[in-house]
Amino acid sequence: MGQSQIVGCIAGVICLLIWWTSSHECVVQGINAPLNQQAKREAPKYTTLAQLRDWNREGFLVIKNAMGKEEVANLQQYLDEMERMPTVKGGIPKYFENDSRNSSVKLLNRIEKFSDHHEGMKRLINSNFVKGVSSDLLGGEIVLFKEKVNYKLPGGGGFDPHQDMQPGWSKYAPQMVSVLLVADHNGVDNGPLEIAPGSHARPGGLIGRMHEPLNDTEIAGLKWQVLTAEPGDVVFFDAWAPHRSAPNTSPQKRRNTYVTFNLKAYGDHREAYYKDKFAHLPPDVERDPNQDYRYRV
Numbered sequence: 001m002g003q004s005q006i007v008g009c010i011a012g013v014i015c016l017l018i019w020w021t022s023s024h025e026c027v028v029q030g031i032n033a034p035l036n037q038q039a040k041r042e043a044p045k046y047t048t049l050a051q052l053r054d055w056n057r058e059g060f061l062v063i064k065n066a067m068g069k070e071e072v073a074n075l076q077q078y079l080d081e082m083e084r085m086p087t088v089k090g091g092i093p094k095y096f097e098n099d100s101r102n103s104s105v106k107l108l109n110r111i112e113k114f115s116d117h118h119e120g121m122k123r124l125i126n127s128n129f130v131k132g133v134s135s136d137l138l139g140g141e142i143v144l145f146k147e148k149v150n151y152k153l154p155g156g157g158g159f160d161p162h163q164d165m166q167p168g169w170s171k172y173a174p175q176m177v178s179v180l181l182v183a184d185h186n187g188v189d190n191g192p193l194e195i196a197p198g199s200h201a202r203p204g205g206l207i208g209r210m211h212e213p214l215n216d217t218e219i220a221g222l223k224w225q226v227l228t229a230e231p232g233d234v235v236f237f238d239a240w241a242p243h244r245s246a247p248n249t250s251p252q253k254r255r256n257t258y259v260t261f262n263l264k265a266y267g268d269h270r271e272a273y274y275k276d277k278f279a280h281l282p283p284d285v286e287r288d289p290n291q292d293y294r295y296r297v
Helices: 003-024 049-058 069-084 119-125 128-138 270-280
Strands: 060-063 094-099 102-112 142-150 159-162 176-182 193-195 234-238 243-245 256-263
Touching (some): 128 256
Antiparallel strands (some): 102 142, 176 234, 193 243
16 A cells, blocks of 8 residues: 555544544534533444434434344234223323224324333333434433334324424423334335424424424425335434324324433433323323313424
8 A cells, every 4th residue: 555545544534533523422412402511422333424424414314124023023913912902091091083084983093101011012112223223323321201103093194294392302301312113014105204304403403383283384495205114114313303294095004113212311201201291181091071182293
């Protein structure tokens, strides 16, 4: 190797180190966090520099075939088991919706806080892979913030454009990562996740209003990417990233599991979050018939 080649290699290494320091020590804690509150980023263990670069630029990361056949089969079985669990007060928290094809029929819409009720799902969402990649993306040790399954059965509705921080998550931590575990085919006809690449890093973070979906004016100019996916795929996305999904007009169910983490440095807020959520929007079976409840975002 000639002298010029050696000099070139050294320069390349220096540039890589400079890029790593500048783009990963500060960005990951969230655009709203003051620099003096941003924790030192740990070195990645489960992701590559290219994946971290994509994450910082786009606000999401797709890893195809991340789960093995046995894991996928377990996930599908666990989702069936939770769906069959009794809908009772104090039981697994279930939410229902009207079937878009027949408004007199109720469909299971989502299940929240399921790891308190199903050991298999608890183990699955705490796998080394799920937590390891999430830790790399946030840059340090993480804790579980919340977990849910959006069942989106045939006839199930979609979700309006929104940012996950809009319901007030930022009061718990300035930055979070959500992990989508794909159990069923996510195609264009059954309402796959759609995300607006690169829109997570806008100045100020919040695009719209608190506690309300994003309207047409607020999403003007956003370019949406439809994330079709197959069982075993895993998607990680930033809590500031605008996303949405269409209704399920197909005969196939589209059950997506979402797990959200925050840095441990910002505290463990899962119980506080769910106490607040259930006070404002309790599971259907827990509701006061004389009170009006409305899902906003």
